[in-house]
Amino acid sequence: MQETKSKKQNNLSWREEKKLKTKNTIQKNALRLFAKQGYEATTIEEIARASEISRITFFRYFPTKAEVVMGDMFELSVYDLTRQQPNDLTLIQALLATFQKLVNEADPQERILLSERHLLLRTIPELKTAMMIRLAEKYDLIRELLAERTGKSADDFTVRNFAGAITGIGISAWLTAEQDSAEGFIERYFSLLAENLKHLEAGLPLD
Amino acid sequence: MQETKSKKQNNLSWREEKKLKTKNTIQKNALRLFAKQGYEATTIEEIARASEISRITFFRYFPTKAEVVMGDMFELSVYDLTRQQPNDLTLIQALLATFQKLVNEADPQERILLSERHLLLRTIPELKTAMMIRLAEKYDLIRELLAERTGKSADDFTVRNFAGAITGIGISAWLTAEQDSAEGFIERYFSLLAENLKHLEAGLPLD
């Protein structure tokens, strides 16, 4: 079980580095092929051939075809970064700070990849639904964050409900940005998210 | 194109009646088999055999295996019933009235079928996600309802965001009821939904 860490000072061993590279190659080829000939029209076989691996190996790196588009999506960063925000901020203020940071720091390279992904995510029905699920799954993370900042239990009624509202607001931002879309989707998404959160903090007035 | 309505006074023709019966049979058999031997372990082939139809005919009635569980789910009723509530009610008040009505009026027969469905919907991962999507898809309907009652556009920022919050609150109620679950899931779900909506109307205070 103990992982190899004997001679190599790099915290990534030779093998692990290669694996990461393979994973990236697969994802890049997949996104390229999806963009070129469509998601449905692209088979896993093709992606594998383009990546010079076998069909079976593909499944060693990604459990499903959809997952190759979803990727990591820096969801963990959102969680971690938000936890690191000062304690005297409300959750919403902390989230706003996190988003600000993420938008500022995203390097161009990453931003382009992200754009390609998002294009697929809002175009292909199968992926749209996969994305919606991802969003809904954040519910539990939000509850945890909220529990930490309020000192309440994550199972508290108000915590649950507030977290639910944040989740829904996130979905709304996603769906709205998807409509306006075109260029700069990610910027639009984050700015909507920020507006929505501020509105929520104000109690969601309808006037 | 003109539909047959010549002699038959019943608004359902002979054929259409039979089709409805077949659809119900398929659904009943599917739910029975799923409950008995599990969702994944049950093939469409089996469901078809039990329903005395061919595998292909199954797909004429339900586009996917998951859809046979989802069914209609009286989502349309919620929409229609809510529209019929008095105009001086807020959307939340109207929704509360609708849920009240639905809980009171559900006949025992239907209630049992609904329970079976819900058991599957919160047990089988594939169906859980399908359900989540259903919930998220209500977003647009809620926006319409809200637009009607506020006189605003369904694309208005506050309408979108408020509708998003309601959606998320619905998801939260679903996930919470799913945890407590056991018996009386549906009652629990609706009562949570009501609590959550009231909390939302109060501006979602965290204290």
Add this chain to the structure above:
DNA sequence: TTTATAAATATACTGAGTATCAATTATTAC
């Protein structure tokens, strides 16, 4: 070099979902 381990692949399978075409069955017109 030999040994142990992990990663890649080959083979073969299941089952969902689709397309095409032929066979039935019901509906309508005569």
Add this chain to the structure above:
DNA sequence: GTAATAATTGATACTCAGTATATTTATAAA
């Protein structure tokens, strides 16, 4: 009632995602 018409069903055959098992190849350690 019978023939023509249209809808429903079904048979056959296919694609492709995803899985299980066993085998081969590459890597690391000894």
